[in-house]
Structure formats: C-alpha cells, structure tokens
Amino acid sequence: MKLKSILENYIFVFPATLIFVIFYLIPFIWVFQLGLYEWDGIVPAKVFVGLGNFKEILFEDRIWWDSMRNAGYITLIALTLQNTLAFLLAWACDRQMRMKNFYRVLFFIPPVLSEVVVGLVWQWILDGHYGLLNGWLTYAGFPALARSWLSDPHTALTTVAIVHCWKGFGWGFLIFLAGLQTIPRELYEAARVDGANAWSTFKNIMLPLMMPVAALVAILTILGTMQGFVMIIAMTDGGPAYHTQVPVLRILASMRGTSRFGYACAQGISFGFILVALSFIQYRFSRWTRDSA
Amino acid sequence: MMKPGLYKAKRIIINILIHLFLITVAVSCIVPLGWMVSSSLKTQETIFKDMSFIPGEFHFENYVLAWREGGFGRYFLNSIVYTASVVIGIIIVASLAAYAFSRLRFPGRRILFLMFMGAMMIPIPGSFVALYVLLNKLHLRNTALGYIVCMISVGLSASIFLLKTFFDKLPRELEDAARIDGASKLGIWWHVAMPLARPVLAVVVIFNALNVWNEYVLAMILFDSKNLMPLQRALMVFQGEFLTNYPLLMAGLTITALPIILVYLLMQKYIVKGVTAGATFG
Numbered sequence: 229m230k231l232k233s234i235l236e237n238y239i240f241v242f243p244a245t246l247i248f249v250i251f252y253l254i255p256f257i258w259v260f261q262l263g264l265y266e267w268d269g270i271v272p273a274k275v276f277v278g279l280g281n282f283k284e285i286l287f288e289d290r291i292w293w294d295s296m297r298n299a300g301y302i303t304l305i306a307l308t309l310q311n312t313l314a315f316l317l318a319w320a321c322d323r324q325m326r327m328k329n330f331y332r333v334l335f336f337i338p339p340v341l342s343e344v345v346v347g348l349v350w351q352w353i354l355d356g357h358y359g360l361l362n363g364w365l366t367y368a369g370f371p372a373l374a375r376s377w378l379s380d381p382h383t384a385l386t387t388v389a390i391v392h393c394w395k396g397f398g399w400g401f402l403i404f405l406a407g408l409q410t411i412p413r414e415l416y417e418a419a420r421v422d423g424a425n426a427w428s429t430f431k432n433i434m435l436p437l438m439m440p441v442a443a444l445v446a447i448l449t450i451l452g453t454m455q456g457f458v459m460i461i462a463m464t465d466g467g468p469a470y471h472t473q474v475p476v477l478r479i480l481a482s483m484r485g486t487s488r489f490g491y492a493c494a495q496g497i498s499f500g501f502i503l504v505a506l507s508f509i510q511y512r513f514s515r516w517t518r519d520s521a
Numbered sequence: 522m523m524k525p526g527l528y529k530a531k532r533i534i535i536n537i538l539i540h541l542f543l544i545t546v547a548v549s550c551i552v553p554l555g556w557m558v559s560s561s562l563k564t565q566e567t568i569f570k571d572m573s574f575i576p577g578e579f580h581f582e583n584y585v586l587a588w589r590e591g592g593f594g595r596y597f598l599n600s601i602v603y604t605a606s607v608v609i610g611i612i613i614v615a616s617l618a619a620y621a622f623s624r625l626r627f628p629g630r631r632i633l634f635l636m637f638m639g640a641m642m643i644p645i646p647g648s649f650v651a652l653y654v655l656l657n658k659l660h661l662r663n664t665a666l667g668y669i670v671c672m673i674s675v676g677l678s679a680s681i682f683l684l685k686t687f688f689d690k691l692p693r694e695l696e697d698a699a700r701i702d703g704a705s706k707l708g709i710w711w712h713v714a715m716p717l718a719r720p721v722l723a724v725v726v727i728f729n730a731l732n733v734w735n736e737y738v739l740a741m742i743l744f745d746s747k748n749l750m751p752l753q754r755a756l757m758v759f760q761g762e763f764l765t766n767y768p769l770l771m772a773g774l775t776i777t778a779l780p781i782i783l784v785y786l787l788m789q790k791y792i793v794k795g796v797t798a799g800a801t802f803g
Contacts, residue, residue: 234626234627234628236706237621237625237626237627237706238627239617239707240617240618240620240621240625240706240710241617241618241621241622241627241633243613243614243617243618244614244615244617244618244637244677244681245618245633247614247670247673247674247677248636248637248640248674248677248678250655250674251652251655251670251671251673251674252640252648252674252677253636254651254655255648255651255652255654255655256645256648256651258651258654258655259645259647259648259650259651262650262651262654269653269654313546316542317542317543317546320539320542320543321543323539327540327543330547331543331547332789332793333786333789334547334550334551335546335547335550336785336789336792336793337550337551337554337782337785338550340731340781340782340785340792341735341778341781341782342734342735342737342753342777342778342781343735343737344735344737344753344756344757344777345753345756345774345777345778346553348756348760348770348774349553349554349556349557349771349774350553352556352557352560352767352770352771353553353556357569358568358569360556360572363572367572394549394550398550399796402793402796402797403796403797406796406797451644455644455646458737458738461737461757462757462760475646476646479646479647479650483650483653489650489654492647492650493647493650493651495647496645496646496647496648496650497647499646499647500643500644500645500646500647503644503646504643504644
C-alpha cells in the first residue's frame with residue numbers, strides 16, 4: 229500500500245521531470261561537454277581539443293571581447309538612464325494617485341511587445357532617408373542632426389542602447405512602484421510633522437527602504453541586457469562592421485556562420501560564468517551599501 | 522514659512538511639471554506604434570514621401586495582401602497553434618508537479634524541486650546550440666512538436682514555482698473532505714485544487730502565452746520550412762526577402778502586435794500581479 233502510494237505520487241512529477249531532463253538537463257550537460265571539442269555539427273567524429281577553445285576565446289578572439297564591451301556599454305546605459313527614468317516615473321506616479329493606472333498601462337506596453345516588432349518598427353523610424361526621426365528633425369529646423377542612426381558607426385551602438393531603454397523601462401517602473409507602495413504613508417506624515425523637507429524625506433526614508441528593490445532591478449537589468457540580442461538582429465544584425473555585436477550574436481555566428489559548434493558552446497560557458505560573476509559582485513555590492521548605510 | 526497662497530501655487534506648478542513629464546513618456550510609448558499602423562496604411566509610393574501620421578488614403582488592402590500573399594495568415598495560425606499547445610501543456614504538466622511538490626510525500630522531492638528552481642537562476646546563453654543538436658538527433662528539428670516541447674520546457678520552472686507557492690498557502694480542508702469521500706489523488710488535483718487555483722492559473726497562462734507568442738530564437742534555429750514558422754520568425758524572413766516593402770512589413774507587424782496589445786489591455790491586472798510575484802521571488 230505504502231509503495232503504491234509513493235508510485236502514485238511519482239506520476240504527478242513524471243511528465244515535468246521527463247521534459248525537464250530531456251530538454252533542459254541533457255542540453256545543459258552537452259554544452260559543457262561540447263565546449264571541449266572542435267566539431268562542425270554534422271560529421272560524427274568530434275575532435276577533442278581540451279581547453280583549446282577557451283584559450284582561443286581568451287587570447288585570440290578580439291571580436292568576442294569587443295562584443296562583450298558593447299553589451300557592457302548597453303548595460304551601463306540601461307543601468308543609469310533606464311533605471312533612473314523608471315524610478316522617477318514610479319516616484320511621480322506614487323505621488324499622483326489619480327492617473328496612476330492610466331500611466332501604468334501605457335508604460336508597460338513596450339515590455340509586452342516582442343523584440344522583433346520593437347526592433348523592426350524602430351529600424352523604420354530611425355531610417356536614414358525616410359525615417360520619422362530625421363523627418364521631424366528636418367521639420368524642426370535641425371537638418372544637420374539628421375543621420376543614418378543605425379548604420380553610422382558613431383551612433384549605432386548608442387541608438388541601439390536607447391531603444392533597449394525604451395523597451396525595458398516599464399519593468400523597472402512596475403517593480404519600483406510596487407516597492408514604493410509598500411512604504412507606509414505614516415512614515416512620510418511623521419517626517420513632515422517633524423519638519424523634514426522633501427530632500428531629507430527622500431534621503432532618510434525612501435532611499436534606505438528602496439535599496440533592496442533597487443538592487444533587484446539592477447540585477448535583472450544586468451542579466452537581461454547583457455543577454456539581449458534579438459532586437460539587435462532586427463535593427464542592425466550586429467553591423468555596421470561589428471559595431472553592435474553582442475556576445476549571444478557571436479555564439480550564433482560561431483554556430484551558424486562558421487559551423488563551429490564546440491567553439492559556440494565554449495563561448496556560451498564563458499559568457500555564463502561572466503554573468504554569474506556579475507550577479508554575485510552586484511549582490512555583494514548591494515549588501516555592502518545596505519550595511520554601511 | 523511661505524504664505525499659504527504661494528505654497529498652493531508652488532504645489533500646482535510642481536504637479537503640472539510632474540504630469541508633463543509622465544505624459545511625455547507615455548506619448549513616447551505610443552508614437553512608434555501609431556507610426557507602425559500609419560505606415561501600414563500607405564502605399565509603396567506614398568510611404569517614402571508622406572510623413573503625416575494620418576495618411577490621405579487608407580489602404581486597408583495592405584492587410585489583405587499581407588494576410589494572403591505575404592503568408593501572414595498561415596504564420597498567424599502557426600503562432601496560435603504553438604501558443605495554445607504550449608500553454609495547455611504547461612498548465613497540465615506544471616500544475617501536476619507543483620501540486621505534488623506542495624502536497625505529496627515521496628523520496629527525492631526536495632532535490633527535484635531545487636533542480637527546477639536552479640534552472641530558473643543559472644543562465645546558459647549557449648544552450649540553444651546543444652538543443653539544436655539534440656532535436657536533430659531526435660528527428661524533432663523543423664517539426665511543430667519539437668518546438669512545442671522545447672517551449673514547454675522553457676516555461677516549466679517559473680510556472681511550477683508560481684503554482685507551488687499558491688498551493689502552499691491554500692487551506693487543506695476541502696481536499697481532506699474530498700479524500701474522506703473517497704476521491705483519488707488525481708481526482709482531488711483536478712476537481713478540487715485546480716478550480717481553486719484559477720487566479721494563479723490566469724497569471725501562468727498569460728505569461729506563458731506572451732512568452733511563446735513573442736519567442737524568436739528557438740523558432741529561428743529550429744525551423745527551415747516557411748509553412749511551420751510562427752509570426753516573429755516569419756517577419757524577419759519577410760524583411761530579408763522584401764527589403765523595401767515597408768507597407769506590407771508594417772501590416773505584418775501590426776497583425777503580430779495587435780493580439781498581444783489586446784490581451785494585455787484586457788488582462789493587465791494579472792500581468793502586474795505576475796511581475797510583482799516574480800520580483801518578490803528574486
């Protein structure tokens with residue numbers, strides 16, 4: 229009876245576990261195994277190269293590190309511009325209760341759209357010859373500012389980063405707003421009775437209470453933005469001349485462009501380690517600022 | 522101290538500035554979509570000259586062309602089939618597992634649960650390379666079934682987490698009563714626990730539906746045949762083939778974006794709930 233009952237219980241977790249093992253766990257293990265081989269994905273014979281792929285990534289693959297730097301640049305802009313914007317909007321909405329829902333609905337439209345849709349629409353708006361942005365700039369009397377935003381090497385990466393911010397700020401906004409609304413109103417009342425001005429209320433009440441939320445938003449931004457690439461495929465496909473390459477695009481290029489499956493896996497592993505390290509550093513840093521505050 | 526009148530004037534000005542800021546950002550969220558719809562109603566000739574938001578003539582035939590000749594009707598159907606299959610699959614598979622993790626005892630329960638949760642936290646950017654190899658071996662690449670099972674696996678961990686947290690908070694009295702009445706475990710799961718879980722099931726459905734409808738990477742890697750492609754992949758293929766046919770591309774984009782926006786507007790309560798639930802997990 230007891231055994232039958234346990235077997236019965238396993239029926240509940242069996243389908244999930246089966247799918248998980250085959251389509252998550254096995255590929256996960258294969259990535260680590262394949263990273264040690266040179267393999268074109270077709271011929272049955274894989275050539276064992278040990279850590280050769282990793283050595284190549286570390287010392288020879290300049291484009292890989294350039295792509296890492298590009299992703300870092302986009303992430304930096306997202307961390308500063310996008311999250312500041314998200315926080316300011318959340319703060320403003322927290323004060324103006326009347327229209328809050330209206331704004332909240334609109335701010336979360338970009339995040340629910342697909343990266344392909346957002347990328348292709350913005351590519352059309354930013355088009356050098358027929359784009360809406362250049363049209364407006366010319367109309368407003370600044371024709372000198374008009375340019376091919378996405379194919380000019382000087383502006384491509386920053387433009388891509390700003391579109392990322394447009395698509396992503398709604399997430400931070402929602403999380404910040406939820407955080408702000410957990411702060412009891414009485415705290416603000418008490419501060420006002422004690423004669424605190426707006427700045428000291430912000431610094432002494434809101435900031436310390438919002439620190440954990442800010443840390444969470446920061447970590448989600450880092451992990452999400454570093455791995456983003458679909459919008460870039462839709463807007464520039466990594467061009468002009470590698471100026472908007474990001475790591476996952478390089479992994480795709482190794483796999484589909486040069487048919488080096490082992491190398492693609494090694495790149496994936498290296499990138500995964502960097503992401504884990506980044507979130508660990510971020511976690512320690514946010515704890516440190518909280519403890520010393 | 523300021524005079525009350527002056528103080529009030531200052532408050533009003535600040536309020537106006539805040540609303541101005543909020544409205545500017547809100548408008549910036551809509552303008553690109555408005556431009557997309559506007560461009561989808563122009564012709565190949567007017568689209569490069571006419572910069573007005575409301576075109577002189579509305580060429581709705583672009584939608585007919587995109588739907589038939591552009592193949593977006595077929596891609597739309599594919600997206601619907603994939604989204605529905607994956608969501609139904611996840612609802613059944615994830616809720617079974619979540620119910621077991623919350624209510625039933627069996628050896629290995631904790632380790633199994635931690636495994637699912639770990640998958641949610643460890644990023645593996647190269648996993649699609651191995652997934653491609655695996656599906657090739659299983660002869661599931663370039664098949665609808667292969668794509669559907671992969672997407673079920675993608676949504677599994679987060680769905681199990683959401684459902685388990687819900688079941689944990691659920692009182693057990695009803696289930697106990699059903700057991701005394703002689704109901705089987707599967708019967709209790711289906712007839713008692715699932716109906717009670719409706720609010721959280723709504724969150725699971727919406728998030729997974731958005732996720733599948735918007736998915737691009739696996740669709741790009743797994744599908745070669747055009748007639749199997751979902752909308753997101755087909756849009757990129759269309760853009761590559763008809764580089765300058767912007768009216769039809771914009772019509773295709775509108776066809777792709779519209780259902781998502783409608784679902785979002787109708788279900789935003791659940792979406793907000795889901796985002797904040799996801800946030801408290803981290």
